[in-house]
Amino acid sequence: MSTIEERVRKIVVEHLGVEEEKVVDNASFIDDLGADSLDTVELVMAFEEEFGIEIPDDAAETIQTFGDAVKFIKDAT
Amino acid sequence: MFNLEGKTALVTGASGGIGGAVATALHTAGATVALSGTREAPLRELADTLGERANVLPCNLSDADAVNALPKQAADAMGGVDILVNNAGITRDGLFMRMSDDDWTQVLDVNLTAAFRLTRGVLRGMMKSRWGRIVNVSSIVGATGNPGQGNYAAAKAGLIGMTKSLASEVAPRGITVNALAPGFIETAMTEKLTADQKADMLSQIPAGRMGTPEEIAAAALYLVSPEAGYVTGATLHVNGGMAML
Numbered sequence: 001m002s003t004i005e006e007r008v009r010k011i012v013v014e015h016l017g018v019e020e021e022k023v024v025d026n027a028s029f030i031d032d033l034g035a036d037s038l039d040t041v042e043l044v045m046a047f048e049e050e051f052g053i054e055i056p057d058d059a060a061e062t063i064q065t066f067g068d069a070v071k072f073i074k075d076a077t
Numbered sequence: 078m079f080n081l082e083g084k085t086a087l088v089t090g091a092s093g094g095i096g097g098a099v100a101t102a103l104h105t106a107g108a109t110v111a112l113s114g115t116r117e118a119p120l121r122e123l124a125d126t127l128g129e130r131a132n133v134l135p136c137n138l139s140d141a142d143a144v145n146a147l148p149k150q151a152a153d154a155m156g157g158v159d160i161l162v163n164n165a166g167i168t169r170d171g172l173f174m175r176m177s178d179d180d181w182t183q184v185l186d187v188n189l190t191a192a193f194r195l196t197r198g199v200l201r202g203m204m205k206s207r208w209g210r211i212v213n214v215s216s217i218v219g220a221t222g223n224p225g226q227g228n229y230a231a232a233k234a235g236l237i238g239m240t241k242s243l244a245s246e247v248a249p250r251g252i253t254v255n256a257l258a259p260g261f262i263e264t265a266m267t268e269k270l271t272a273d274q275k276a277d278m279l280s281q282i283p284a285g286r287m288g289t290p291e292e293i294a295a296a297a298l299y300l301v302s303p304e305a306g307y308v309t310g311a312t313l314h315v316n317g318g319m320a321m322l
Contacts, residue, residue, distance in 0.1 A: 038246060038247070038250070045205075
């Protein structure tokens with residue numbers, strides 16, 4: 001069973017087409033990983049699906065980095 | 078050309094002249110269709126005529142909850158929604174000075190807000206599949222205005238602005254969003270016009286006749302086809318030359 005971290009990283013790598021090594025805790029989706037605003041919406045949608053959770057819009061806005069995403073999902077699951 | 082085999086399409090206002098013709102054209106091109114509208118009987122009748130690959134999903138478009146539920150119902154019935162045609166429209170004509178809040182709100186709710194809600198509801202699936210077609214049926218009066226139709230023209234112009242904004246947002250995902258603006262078409266909606274009004278209208282149409290629902294359907298079929306993948310944010314006017322925009 002993969003950890004939450006690994007599952008989130010896999011989604012990010014697949015969606016943004018970035019190298020796995022670049023997906024570190026403080027990597028910003030937009031500034032470091034080349035995501036545009038639509039990508040961030042899609043990432044959130046993918047997280048919701050993978051983990052069976054709901055991420056409300058105001059919470060989604062606080063998810064800026066890979067670390068933010070992992071922390072949010074850990075707290076929510 | 079314009080083959081829609083394997084595609085699924087939700088058409089609102091399918092009980093009306095244009096909506097019925099659009100649904101028929103998409104179905105003939107191979108699409109599975111979900112026919113939506115307020116009145117179930119004409120939808121059922123159309124579905125029976127079409128035969129296989131036709132679903133009936135009645136929906137009151139002035140009811141927000143019903144509208145928000147429709148995309149999922151359509152996806153459940155067809156396995157997804159690749160194509161959305163926001164065609165449903167009502168008129169509550171009246172001179173501006175005398176127009177009631179209710180007539181304004183009803184027309185905006187059904188003609189514009191319902192299109193917004195349905196579009197929002199189908200986008201997730203389209204984003205995931207990296208393919209989608211949205212056609213918002215506007216009207217010539219959305220561009221030119223028309224006395225007595227302040228509410229209708231506002232809603233139809235609103236659809237054009239909505240179309241362009243969304244088109245820019247989702248273009249990178251293979252989703253196109255276009256508006257289709259019919260001129261005067263032979264439907265129940267234009268049947269309400271008096272003989273004088275019709276004669277006046279015809280004098281302004283270079284083609285010298287009203288259009289048919291099938292001519293609008295052909296334009297819709299083009300916009301939703303794979304071949305129109307590079308057409309987005311456009312407003313396609315089909316009006317016999319009545320307004321050359």
